[in-house]
Amino acid sequence: MEEIGAYRTKGHPVENGHSDLTFRKEDFGHDFRWGVATASHQIEGSTDGDGRGACIWDEFSQKKGKIKNGDHARVACDFYNRYEEDLALVASLGFKQFRFSISWSRIIPAGYGEINHKGVDFYNRLIDKCLELDIEPWVTLYHWDLPHALEKRGGWKNRKIVEWFSAYVEICTHAFGDRVKNWLVLNEPMAVAGLGYTTGLHAPGKKGLWNFLPVVHHLALCQAEGGRVIRRTVADAYIGTALSCSYVHAYSDNPKDVRAAKRADALMNRLFIEPALGLGYPVDVFSYLLNIRKYMKPGDEEKLKFDFDFIGLQNYFSVVVRHSYLSPVLWLKEVPAGLRNVPVTEMGWEIDPDGMYNIIGQFEKYQGIKEIIISENGASFTDNLNGNEIPDKRRTGFFQDYLGAVLRAKNDGAKVKGYFAWTLLDNFEWAEGFSARFGLVYVDFKTQQRTIKHSGKWFSHFLNGIKSSE
Numbered sequence: 001m002e003e004i005g006a007y008r009t010k011g012h013p014v015e016n017g018h019s020d021l022t023f024r025k026e027d028f029g030h031d032f033r034w035g036v037a038t039a040s041h042q043i044e045g046s047t048d049g050d051g052r053g054a055c056i057w058d059e060f061s062q063k064k065g066k067i068k069n070g071d072h073a074r075v076a077c078d079f080y081n082r083y084e085e086d087l088a089l090v091a092s093l094g095f096k097q098f099r100f101s102i103s104w105s106r107i108i109p110a111g112y113g114e115i116n117h118k119g120v121d122f123y124n125r126l127i128d129k130c131l132e133l134d135i136e137p138w139v140t141l142y143h144w145d146l147p148h149a150l151e152k153r154g155g156w157k158n159r160k161i162v163e164w165f166s167a168y169v170e171i172c173t174h175a176f177g178d179r180v181k182n183w184l185v186l187n188e189p190m191a192v193a194g195l196g197y198t199t200g201l202h203a204p205g206k207k208g209l210w211n212f213l214p215v216v217h218h219l220a221l222c223q224a225e226g227g228r229v230i231r232r233t234v235a236d237a238y239i240g241t242a243l244s245c246s247y248v249h250a251y252s253d254n255p256k257d258v259r260a261a262k263r264a265d266a267l268m269n270r271l272f273i274e275p276a277l278g279l280g281y282p283v284d285v286f287s288y289l290l291n292i293r294k295y296m297k298p299g300d301e302e303k304l305k306f307d308f309d310f311i312g313l314q315n316y317f318s319v320v321v322r323h324s325y326l327s328p329v330l331w332l333k334e335v336p337a338g339l340r341n342v343p344v345t346e347m348g349w350e351i352d353p354d355g356m357y358n359i360i361g362q363f364e365k366y367q368g369i370k371e372i373i374i375s376e377n378g379a380s381f382t383d384n385l386n387g388n389e390i391p392d393k394r395r396t397g398f399f400q401d402y403l404g405a406v407l408r409a410k411n412d413g414a415k416v417k418g419y420f421a422w423t424l425l426d427n428f429e430w431a432e433g434f435s436a437r438f439g440l441v442y443v444d445f446k447t448q449q450r451t452i453k454h455s456g457k458w459f460s461h462f463l464n465g466i467k468s469s470e
């Protein structure tokens, strides 16, 4: 694995699917977990059904210009009503693990206080159906849909969120902990702090650097506190948290670019794992982060620690950064993949399987990480329907290349114990609305018809040991 240093153009990965794949499912080991990942707000719909309270994405989607094409998730994939059909799809594709998130405002409409039993019942039905189909449920407690009522009280900026979140987690573990053993506390806290409260591109749409550090600190406290609540209330729990990560390259060997890359790495890859491991915030390469002390109370350093059973890594792309005088505080800018003559997905994200390999290696170096689960990985491409077929060869090629990189890391000794594809269904892709399709299964949002894409067929052949022509 390389250290942070100059980016060098590598060979382009195979983009059209390998007809003769060199590895099999068995190469990952018999206890390796294979799953698909989803998130409540992206698929459920029924946003005011059965007593659910509003969340920040309901509010944000109503504001003009925030979501592409004015889309909103009021129906989305209608998973709230179609979960049985969709879980049958998961089973038919051959996945044995299903990751979903709980909508906080479905369980507690005001965020804190009274429980909505109909919301609890929905997740009970969903969990029971998983178990009936021999699928293991993996629950994410927070995948970005904060109750709007709590945002009105400051949301993630208010330290009280530690209390609100702990109460919510305990309600979930009491309700579901008898059947759910796999728990992820947060999904990509960096996206919450960066996109939700600093650039404002995601809900709740708050802008301003002054929001960043308090939000980071409260998320990091909740990450650990959530872990402690699960440990205390669920017997035999397997507890993790899901972190976005991207291998960072410096644009050149110029020391300024290398230092810029280290700052980007601190933000993108180190900010939430290191406090959990007891290493504190990564102030060594980014002194601005010292200002977080303003939001810390005596004893917080201890409270930030939690001994996770696994860390969920979510990797989609790698990044190249260079020094820039135009961005105060960070003093860096990203060199977009589009300017670097590298293959990209429809999101403009660089397709770089080596980045997956490298980032696993980077996390593997932390002594305190016990196990790694790739809790999300996938790609959005334009899907062209050909009759009833969706021949999405590029997505198949993406999965094959990234899986190859995961296997390479595993064979080098990395403790990777599972892989979750993002995602089962095309869905509400946050600010991109329905325009970005990541599913293994195509969704016609007018009719709600589901069609398995060729990538989905390939995956199921791979999982079932069938030689595939997809």
Ligand code: FCB
Pocket (backbone or CB within 6 Å): 039, 042, 187, 188, 191, 244, 314, 376, 422, 429, 430, 438
């Ligand atoms: C991840 C999110 C997930 C989805 C994918 C494409 O960052 O966790 O909800 O948006 O990206």
